[in-house]
Amino acid sequence: MSSVESTKPYLLRxxxxxxxxxxxxxxxxxxxxxxxxxxxxxxxDGQIVLNLGTEAVQNLHMGNDLITCQARFGGAAxxxxxxxxxxxxxxxxxxxxxxxxxxxxxxxxxxAATEADAPETPEPPPxxxxxxxxxxxxx
Amino acid sequence: MSSVESTKPYLLRxxxxxxxxxxxxxxxxxxxxxxxxxxxxxxxDGQIVLNLGTEAVQNLHMGNDLITCQARFGGAAxxxxxxxxxxxxxxxxxxxxxxxxxxxxxxxxxxAATEADAPETPEPPPxxxxxxxxxxxxx
Numbered sequence: 001m002s003s004v005e006s007t008k009p010y011l012l013r014x015x016x017x018x019x020x021x022x023x024x025x026x027x028x029x030x031x032x033x034x035x036x037x038x039x040x041x042x043x044x045d046g047q048i049v050l051n052l053g054t055e056a057v058q059n060l061h062m063g064n065d066l067i068t069c070q071a072r073f074g075g076a077a078x079x080x081x082x083x084x085x086x087x088x089x090x091x092x093x094x095x096x097x098x099x100x101x102x103x104x105x106x107x108x109x110x111x112a113a114t115e116a117d118a119p120e121t122p123e124p125p126p127x128x129x130x131x132x133x134x135x136x137x138x139x
Numbered sequence: 140m141s142s143v144e145s146t147k148p149y150l151l152r153x154x155x156x157x158x159x160x161x162x163x164x165x166x167x168x169x170x171x172x173x174x175x176x177x178x179x180x181x182x183x184d185g186q187i188v189l190n191l192g193t194e195a196v197q198n199l200h201m202g203n204d205l206i207t208c209q210a211r212f213g214g215a216a217x218x219x220x221x222x223x224x225x226x227x228x229x230x231x232x233x234x235x236x237x238x239x240x241x242x243x244x245x246x247x248x249x250x251a252a253t254e255a256d257a258p259e260t261p262e263p264p265p266x267x268x269x270x271x272x273x274x275x276x277x278x
Contacts, residue, residue, distance in 0.1 A: 014153035
């Protein structure tokens with residue numbers, strides 16, 4: 001079944017749409033590596049949290065393989081590119097509700113509810129402290 | 140946060156779309172009660188498994204509150220109506236991949252991967268024996 005597309009990009013789009021419909025701000029947590037094009041100055045412990053809200057990014061495309069958009073950091077426009085496989089969580093900034101995913105070469109483990117999967121900071125642009133996300137982990 | 144819409148209808152639509160894009164047959168498992176309009180002769184142990192594929196149902200609408208469609212059972216057309224809250228799983232018939240949900244007044248428990256959540260039979264129209272679903276349970 002190696003040719004079967006992952007459900008992950010479908011779930012990411014679904015939760016993004018849910019956030020938008022609720023008036024919530026969609027955040028994604030990303031495991032940064034050589035394949036992620038993100039502002040390195042906001043990376044902490046190999047992770048970055050990005051605000052994908054319409055007020056924060058332009059030209060957002062959430063494809064089956066890549067999430068791409070443009071955003072401004074410190075006044076400078078930058079193109080972002082994130083492989084779907086690097087996304088470790090998507091959640092609403094306002095209440096932390098969302099979903100976490102296994103990323104990379106981590107050992108397989110049963111899916112479990114977790115509050116400790118996504119870092120709280122940094123998020124561009126920083127505004128105030130969001131609640132800790134409470135996420136359902138999906139392999 | 141009681142006014143926040145559940146993510147569940149968004150996830151159901153996402154997995155339905157994933158099934159369609161993969162050429163898979165989307166099955167849902169439903170907990171039958173007074174609010175579900177389904178063919179009672181296929182209910183087993185309070186559950187029914189329905190094929191929502193385009194070859195099996197017409198006028199499918201997967202709303203935030205209700206899933207509605209028309210289907211034929213034994214040659215007779217019937218309207219189906221299923222509250223989203225009654226859906227206990229959605230998965231691809233061909234490989235069992237999908238997602239399970241807590242339904243009704245079951246006690247809350249941590250989300251967990253499971254292979255035992257959805258019954259294997261009956262499914263209308265029956266064709267052959269699908270694989271057991273392997274699902275990620277979501278509260």
